Amino acid sequence: MPNYRRAFLPGGCWFFTVNLLERKRTLLLDHIEALRDAVARTRRKYPFEIDALVVLPDHMHAVLTLPPDDADFSIRWRLIKTRFAKGLPKNERLSAVRKKRGERGIWQRRFWEHLIRNEADYARHVEYCYINPVRHGLVTRARDWPHPSFHRDVRRGIFPEDWAGDLALPGEFGEA
Numbered sequence: 001m002p003n004y005r006r007a008f009l010p011g012g013c014w015f016f017t018v019n020l021l022e023r024k025r026t027l028l029l030d031h032i033e034a035l036r037d038a039v040a041r042t043r044r045k046y047p048f049e050i051d052a053l054v055v056l057p058d059h060m061h062a063v064l065t066l067p068p069d070d071a072d073f074s075i076r077w078r079l080i081k082t083r084f085a086k087g088l089p090k091n092e093r094l095s096a097v098r099k100k101r102g103e104r105g106i107w108q109r110r111f112w113e114h115l116i117r118n119e120a121d122y123a124r125h126v127e128y129c130y131i132n133p134v135r136h137g138l139v140t141r142a143r144d145w146p147h148p149s150f151h152r153d154v155r156r157g158i159f160p161e162d163w164a165g166d167l168a169l170p171g172e173f174g175e176a
Contacts, residue, residue, distance in 0.1 A: 006113065011068035013051065013116040015125040018077060019059040019108045022092075026057040027106065031088060032147060038083035046076050052126040054148040056136060061129045063116065073113065081107045131164055141166050 020027055028035055035055065047070075051063040066073060085106040092105035116122045130153075133145035142150055142164045153159045 006074075007115040008071035009115060010071045011066055012071060013063065013065040013122065014073055015114040015116060015128075016062045016064065016073070016077070017059060017112040018062070018081070019111075021105055021108050023058045027088065028055050028060060029057050029147065031084070034087035035080075035084050037087070038080045041083055042076055042079040046070075046072070046079065048073075048076060050149055051122070052129040052149050052153075054129040054132050054145070054150070056133060056138065056147075061132055063122070063125050063129060077111050130159070134164065 032055065039050075047067055049065040051065055053062045054060060064073065064076075085104045088104075088106065090104070094103075094105045098105055114125070116125060130142045130148055130150045133139050133148070134142055139145045141162075142148070143154070143161050150159060150163075154161050154163075
């Protein structure tokens with residue numbers, strides 16, 4: 001069994017990548033309201049700040065900050081994933097192991113996290129969230145993607161609407 005080492009820092013800020021099990025599916029966009037509801041319900045019980053978030057068809061990236069007395073980001077992701085999955089019809093393919101454990105076949109079991117270390121690290125990961133739809137070839141401008149917190153940050157004056165301009169990038173980018 002792998003020995004996962006995670007940094008638990010009360011009030012910390014982390015960057016996360018959370019993937020669907022089947023990376024070619026579009027469940028996150030097809031059921032965006034169920035995802036929004038899962039996040040909102042989880043935030044009510046286990047508060048956190050969304051510094052940046054982008055939802056793509058098969059994965060999402062987020063920069064989240066926890067309350068000063070809390071370091072348990074795992075429970076938040078478990079609840080978001082569970083609540084989202086409960087809102088979907090049970091028509092996914094299941095491996096024998098998932099069937100035996102009574103699991104759904106919606107999400108990859110784990111997520112990737114990175115503890116934000118300083119302001120430059122923070123800025124780099126927020127920008128990564130916002131440029132990700134461009135990197136995946138879904139749009140040529142960050143402002144054209146409908147599911148990031150980028151639009152909120154534009155309204156707040158944190159980013160200009162034309163941030164990253166028109167980036168028609170050739171080639172393959174992003175996660176495999």
